[in-house]
Amino acid sequence: DGGITQSPKYLFRKEGQNVTLSCEQNLNHDAMYWYRQDPGQGLRLIYYSQIVNDFQKGDIAEGYSVSREKKESFPLTVTSAQKNPTAFYLCASKEGNFNYGYTFGSGTRLTVV
């Protein structure tokens, strides 16, 4: 079955370390997105990519970086510059036709200690 795979589901890191969250999709979707979720704040857009080798900053890009070398993959790196990285991170993808909405992965919960 087609879908989005995020790994790992839970991730623990020490403060000051960079960490990369994986997002892979086999839906052949062109656009991919990273959202951060904090309690009571909904989902906030970190980065998005409409096509391979191109990506744009979202509303809260500071302290994060991404790459889009393959259509199927859109990894997110949380750098040591991110002041409050502990959160639930969601990856999503979308077909060119927006009618189908976004498809979401099951998320990665990152805890920085």
Next chain:
Amino acid sequence: AQSVTQLDSQVPVFEEAPVELRCNYSSSVSVYLFWYVQYPNQGLQLLLKYLSGSTLVKGINGFEAEFNKSQTSFHLRKPSVHISDTAEYFCAVYLSGGYNKLIFGAGTRLAVHP
């Protein structure tokens, strides 16, 4: 500025009672409207969407929503809830016209009690 407001952060309700989760938006461009559901530690699942046509939209799990352009609202309703409906619900607005972004409300926690 474009925004989505979910008017209730939490909605407690008894099983088999009706429920309405409220959503208002503001936008200067055409919008397309969505409701998503999130169960604990999971991703978001699409409940229903409004793109055009009939303003009453039916979705999965017995939910429906009505688009009201004059009031810029897209409230979600279910006539009789079940314990299994306990989850977080997100209203979202897709901005067209070059923005190409999905903006989410802060979410409403629906708690169904026996």
